[in-house]
């Protein structure tokens with residue numbers, strides 16, 4: 001099963017109301033681990049890169065690793081660029097072969113965000129790629145993007161107008177979630193997902209999922225959050241598993257054993273999210289709609 005366009009993964013998920021994990025990887029090890037999790041569970045998977053990761057690894061270099069790793073992957077996978085306010089990097093990633101991009105114009109006013117998102121949608125379409133849009137910034141800094149302050153939340157009518165005017169494929173609504181770890185219980189507004197989907201039935205994207213309960217995930221997915229972003233949970237699994245291994249093996253200098261331990265922790269984290277989101281065993285559903 002080759003790499004497929006984002007819509008071939010999210011169309012059936014949105015129609016059948018299950019969620020697909022969209023996991024931010026940070027390097028080749030984490031990429032391999034999440035692909036292995038999806039393959040073991042027969043699940044479709046979205047792999048994402050933050051702009052920071054693309055800049056540190058190089059777009060062309062990351063794409064070469066992605067192609068090599070997904071060459072024989074048995075489940076449908078697709079590659080997405082997470083929050084990117086920089087048009088030049090949007091263009092670079094589309095040119096290199098990313099399947100989907102989040103143009104993050106949430107710092108712009110809605111009119112200017114709309115104008116630029118229309119351009120990004122047209123540019124992406126020329127590559128057969130899809131665009132995720134947002135008008136409200138998600139609270140919390142993620143890989144250098146965003147702010148700790150809560151931004152303005154617009155009435156759902158404004159989201160509807162933005163979706164209709166831009167032709168974006170997916171939308172990231174403000175629903176009270178935040179990037180990073182929750183310092184207090186989040187006050188979610190899940191009804192906003194329902195209201196937006198009723199007006200414009202396109203896949204909604206859940207940002208700031210780390211720390212939500214299983215019930216909160218499944219409720220938001222049932223309302224139309226077909227793409228569920230996972231970034232902080234991977235960072236925690238990645239860093240804590242290094243620490244665990246090093247604390248347990250103070251005198252050892254055995255990189256393959258350390259890396260195997262980290263890989264297992266990241267894979268387990270990915271599997272548990274894929275199961276909660278309901279996409280285990282769904283790879284064939286994706287295949288039948290695209291056959």
Ligand SMILES: [Zn+2]
Nearest residue numbers: 083138207208
């Ligand atoms: Zn986000």
